[in-house]
Amino acid sequence: MTIPITIRLQQDDFDVSHEIRALTHGRIDIGAVVTFSGICRGGAEGGVITALTLEHYPGMADAEIRRHVDQAIARWPLTGVTIIHRYGHVVPGDNIVLVLTTSAHRQAAFQGAEFLMDYLKVDAPFWKSEQRLQRTSWVDHHHRDADAIARWNAT
């Protein structure tokens, strides 16, 4: 069975309710929609962030997301997936990433969305650089992100 899959990398913002509508409109097989939005924080461990610049590897970023979407579809009975990841300049409060999953029942949608987000963090080729008041620096990766995917491999 083929299901609607949308993967977009874009500089522009996205509208969460518009994307939900686009994925679910006119369908009666969907019982659950799970939405994850990742948003730019204004402050983290090292103080005030004024902006983020997201660099990505065109071509590979889409392919890598698609690879994990295929894995999620093979693992859970999902009926639709939308993933949007922004690149370029974002400021605190802006959207960065959207993961939408649909299924007949909630468990598949919850787990599929979480699986996709966990793998997106560690495998999709995006890099954040943070602008603070006085300096700009590349964000360090978190071991907790690598740890998060370990549970998907247990059994």
Add this chain to the structure above:
Amino acid sequence: MKVIYFAWVRERVGKAEETVDPPPSVRTINDLIQWLVGRGEEYAHAFEKPVVRAAIDHIHVKLDASIVGAGEIAFFPPMTGG
């Protein structure tokens, strides 16, 4: 072959991409890194942290992967998207 760099690896190398022609003895990603490091300080600086990742033709690979037949090789830090 084409080699491309991202994030702080790109900043340290000082360029986003280049075409290189390593000798036949350079067979793996690790060999290529050592060969690049031998070309100048900027490469030594880029690869001094043992965390740099690699991809061949858009697929993540380990450092012992063969580069035979590779079209595009990318080097980058651990990813921080999402």
